[in-house]
Amino acid sequence: MTERQASPGLTEAGAWILPERLNMSAQVLDHPRHDLAVIDLTGSVRRDVSFGELSDMVDGLARMLQTKVLPGDRVGVLLSQSPWCAAAHLAIWKIGAVSVPLFKLFKHDALASRIGDAGAEYVLTDREGAVQLGDLARPLLAAEVGIAGEAAPFAQTGPDDPAVLIYTSGTTGTPKGALHGHRVLTGHLPGVSMSHDHLGQPGDCLWTPADWAWIGGLFDVAMPGLALGVPVVAARLDKFTADTCADVIAAAGVRNVFFPPTALRMLKAAGQGLHGLRSVASGGEPLGAEMLAWGRQALGVTINEFYGQTECNMTVSSCAAAFPVRPGCIGQPVPGHVVEVIDDAGHPTRAEGDVAVLRGSAAMMLAYWNRPEATAEKFRGDWMVTGDRGIWEDGYLRFVGREDDVITSAGYRIGPSEIEDCLMTHPAVATVGVVGKPDPLRTEIVKAYVVLKPGAEASSQALQDYVKTRLATYSYPREIAFLDALPMTVTGKVIRRELKLRATAEVPT
Numbered sequence: 001m002t003e004r005q006a007s008p009g010l011t012e013a014g015a016w017i018l019p020e021r022l023n024m025s026a027q028v029l030d031h032p033r034h035d036l037a038v039i040d041l042t043g044s045v046r047r048d049v050s051f052g053e054l055s056d057m058v059d060g061l062a063r064m065l066q067t068k069v070l071p072g073d074r075v076g077v078l079l080s081q082s083p084w085c086a087a088a089h090l091a092i093w094k095i096g097a098v099s100v101p102l103f104k105l106f107k108h109d110a111l112a113s114r115i116g117d118a119g120a121e122y123v124l125t126d127r128e129g130a131v132q133l134g135d136l137a138r139p140l141l142a143a144e145v146g147i148a149g150e151a152a153p154f155a156q157t158g159p160d161d162p163a164v165l166i167y168t169s170g171t172t173g174t175p176k177g178a179l180h181g182h183r184v185l186t187g188h189l190p191g192v193s194m195s196h197d198h199l200g201q202p203g204d205c206l207w208t209p210a211d212w213a214w215i216g217g218l219f220d221v222a223m224p225g226l227a228l229g230v231p232v233v234a235a236r237l238d239k240f241t242a243d244t245c246a247d248v249i250a251a252a253g254v255r256n257v258f259f260p261p262t263a264l265r266m267l268k269a270a271g272q273g274l275h276g277l278r279s280v281a282s283g284g285e286p287l288g289a290e291m292l293a294w295g296r297q298a299l300g301v302t303i304n305e306f307y308g309q310t311e312c313n314m315t316v317s318s319c320a321a322a323f324p325v326r327p328g329c330i331g332q333p334v335p336g337h338v339v340e341v342i343d344d345a346g347h348p349t350r351a352e353g354d355v356a357v358l359r360g361s362a363a364m365m366l367a368y369w370n371r372p373e374a375t376a377e378k379f380r381g382d383w384m385v386t387g388d389r390g391i392w393e394d395g396y397l398r399f400v401g402r403e404d405d406v407i408t409s410a411g412y413r414i415g416p417s418e419i420e421d422c423l424m425t426h427p428a429v430a431t432v433g434v435v436g437k438p439d440p441l442r443t444e445i446v447k448a449y450v451v452l453k454p455g456a457e458a459s460s461q462a463l464q465d466y467v468k469t470r471l472a473t474y475s476y477p478r479e480i481a482f483l484d485a486l487p488m489t490v491t492g493k494v495i496r497r498e499l500k501l502r503a504t505a506e507v508p509t
Contacts, residue, residue: 008159008186008362014335016362018159022182025094026154028226029055037226038083039205039252041235046251049083054090054226057083060145061091061124062152068122068140071096071155074165076115076123076137078102081212081234084142086222088124093163093182096155100165100177103213104129109422109470112136114167117177118369159183159362165369166215168310169406169413174421177369178310185223187363191314191334192224195281195306196256197321200228204278207233207248208258209240210411215310216283221258230256242272249274260411261285262442264295264303269441273298281306281317285408285443286399289327305330307397312357312364312384315339316397329396337361339397341390346381352400355390356383405496407436408443414475416446416496422470423448423463423477428456433486433494437479437503447503448477451486 008027009017031037033052040047069075075092077099079085092099100118102111115123115136123129123137130139157163160181167175193199199206206225210217225232233252237244240263248254255278259267264282267274268291277299283306295303302320307330316339318331325331333339338358340348346356357364359382367375378384389400407414416434423432430453436444452458460480467476487495 008183010190010336016183016186016336016360018183018186018362020158021156022159022186023093023096023154023157024163024182024185024223025058025090027182027185028090028223029058031229035229036231038086039231039233040083041233041248041251042080042082054083054087055151056147057087058090058094059149059152060147061087061142062094063149064140064145065091065097065122066095066152069095069097072098072162074098074100074118074120076100076102076118076120076125077213078104078111078123078125078129078132079142079212080104080236081217081222082236083234084126085212085234086226086232088142089164089218089223091152092124093157094152094154096157096161098162098165098179100167101213101218103211103472104132105211105472105474106132107468107470107472108132108134108136110418110472113174113418114177117167117174118165157182159186160366162366164218166218166310169415169418175415175418176371176374178365179367179369181366183362184219185227187336187361188219188224188314189227190336191306191308191317191363192220193228194317194319194322194334195258195283195304195314196279197304197319199225199256199279200230201278204230204256205233205252205254206230206256206258207235207252207254209235209237209245209263210258210260215313216258216260219313220281220283220306240266242267242270246272246274249276255279256281258282259303261287261291262410264291265441268294268298275300277301279304283307284411284413286328286330292325292327307331307399308363309386310365311378312337312361312386314363315357315361326393326396329393329398331397332395333397337363340383341392341397342380342383342385346383350392352389352391354380354403355386355388355397355399356380357386358382359384405435405500407434407446409436409439409445410442410474412474414446418471419446419448419467419475419477420494422467423450426458426463426466428452428458429463430456431486431494433496433499434477435496435500435503438507445478446475447479447481449481449483449486449499449502451483
């Protein structure tokens, strides 16, 4: 049994109860040692990992880390879904350091920008990840750490002490690090429970195909499931297909799934029904009435949509077990989060406006890492502005659109600036503009409009490969068009809005 701490949560009135001392690692591991924690499907056979074994893994890593880093230091985690990925984050939090999730599909430039900005000297990873890192940071091979030895003590952290630094997708410039405190897990629990029709029922077992390097995998599934005592499934899918999805669900007895909308559309296109599920949650892009109807028929459940972002997640959700799901709407505010649609003056409005969350949400970031001006710009008075537009319909929030230029593709939120910056380093490229082009399967695809330097040559394939090897394999431009000039403002900024209209007009009606 782990060191006991006062249990955080909500009052009946929806106010947060946050004890003076709170450490997420203790919060997650506070279960009987024999209870099942992780169902590991990453190997050739299923392996069940108990909370006792997970705690021993955490202690082994914590003892090693204490010889290398100090409380508050940032430590990267470059691991795919696995018990060791969970143990890595928990060990970092246990000693009072700050974990930095890193995606295995990131290439050199994407890793370099995040590791460099975070100032992470060490990265917990595996042998494959050590090769990826090169000289960017010192790799520590997680699975090769001995687990025998005394338990490491929990750091005396509080709710607002930094715990995890999660980078955004870089929608306006380079990716920003959203710094969260030890209260962030507590802030997620009501919404996670709500989106799974009160998660924690007997026999519940939770899985997502989303990688744990993202807030949607780490704090919508992995850590909340463990904290609630719900077994969490770790499975690496080289490629998501209807068959591999069905295999995971059958092998682990999954009853609760978080599916990005693209995964749902792929299942629908394959005619794949799934059996034995009690709840399905989805977030990242709105679902329509047709998809909800398909979910009831093919999955046997009403899909619950939820809403949030890296800076403040799980703030709005549907819950079919508590109230009717309304097609076209995300849901209702989650207890503990005051969500409003506000006007330009920062006042709540019943008209269309900016979706915003009131300060005080336990899931809200402490700040952007080392970016006080960007942090200030994120707020309008006491309201954290999400950058999305919405409108209320009888207490339900309807998503209208994005105020920024983020591209939502296959469940990933992709910032155009990072792709533009990458392409601009190619010797043949003079200037470039990147937008999302509507796509029936992926919601959007990344499209780049490129102007080449005089006399220079470069094929679409060459530029695609250039991005693939430097950023993430999912964020390369699937289409590239070559233009003589881009629409520009008088100050020399690309007018993405005009490129977006052009890309949309290219889609057959």
